[in-house]
Amino acid sequence: LDLSNCSLHTVPPELAEATTAIVLDLTENPLTTLPNGSFLGFTYLQLLAVPPVLECPGGSDAWQEVTVDGSSRQCQGQRNPCNGSAELAWPCPENSVCAPNGPGLIQCLCDSPFHGYKCLREGTFPVLLFGGILGTATVSLSLLLWSTQRRKAKTP
Secondary structure, three states: OEOOOOOOOOOOHHHHHOOOOOEEEOOOOOOOOOOOOOOOOOOOOOEEEEOOOOOOOOOHHHEEEEEEOOOOEEEEEEOOOOOOOOOOOOOOOOOEEEEEOOOOOEEEEEOOOEEOHHHOEEOOOOHHHHHHHHHHHHHHHHHHHHHHHHHHOOOO
């Protein structure tokens, strides 16, 4: 994806739709910062070229090689922050596993059959129970309102 020399002052919000990009060129743009989360979900990104005044997203530890030449800083080979001997162990809750979610970003995915907040619920979501209670409450409220409000309806 070549966005070089497009007079970009900020990262366009539409860039979030290009998460499958492998190569991204943002050089020769008057960018001053790369907001946190600009590259959320960019797990396939292997080469990112930014103006030399900017740092690589996620820092230099998120990339295998960072090189600077006159007109660009090139961030090559996105590292998986989940495996490695980094100083910080990622705080994924029990019953979950760490997964990369962009340069220097992670997400915690629940192991099967766990789900919900901090992967504490085991089994599957009770769809029938939830749908039954919601349906019963809706029908009951509708009947109550129909029976109490129909006397106010004008007949022709």
